[in-house]
Amino acid sequence: MSSPRVTRIVWPLFRIVIGLLFTCHGLSSLFGFFGGKGGTGESVPVGTWPGWYAALIQLVCGLLVLVGLFTRPAAILASGSMAYAYFVVHQPHGLMPIQNGGVTPALYSWTFLLIAVLGPGAWSLDELITTRRSSPPAVREPEHV
Known part of the structure; x- marks a missing residue:
């Protein structure tokens, strides 16, 4: 049983951490940050399929x-x-992720599917935009001179 108050805090933190980790994968592959490709400090050559495009998706989607x-x-x-x-x-x-080195992509795939289903939660620009759109505009009193 979970508390809505705890969920409101933990879910956005989960989304933020996953986004940050995915962004780091993209930065590593595209620019060689954090040891780059395979820890060599190298980046994936621009335009190579599928590595460069995967890294671009990691960077952009991770940031979003x-x-x-x-x-x-x-x-x-x-x-x-x-x-x-x-x-x-x-x-x-x-066949199994533990055998083929695919644990990380499998976990990321399911994690991002969960985020897509449950949404961003609190502390997100999506929530801020939705809140601003749904709230009526503030009525300003005319200033008297």
Whole structure:
């Protein structure tokens, strides 16, 4: 049994951490940050399929999920890209993720699917935009001179 108050705090923190970690994968692959490709400090050559495009998706979708902007579409794209990575890159080397090195893409795929289904939660730009759109405009009193 979960408390709505705890969920309101933990869910956005979960989304933020997952977005940050995914962003770091993109930065690592695109720019060699954090050790780059395979810890060598190298980046993926621009335009190479599928690595460069996957890294771009990781960077952009990770940032969007991190700040909670267009969260659901970004999470769907991230989930799909990780499912592709699992089935195309990892599964040919073994059935189970623990055998084929695909634990990380499998976890990311399901995690982003969960974020897409449940939405961004509190502390997101999506929530801020929705709140501002749904609240009536403030009525300002005329200033007397």
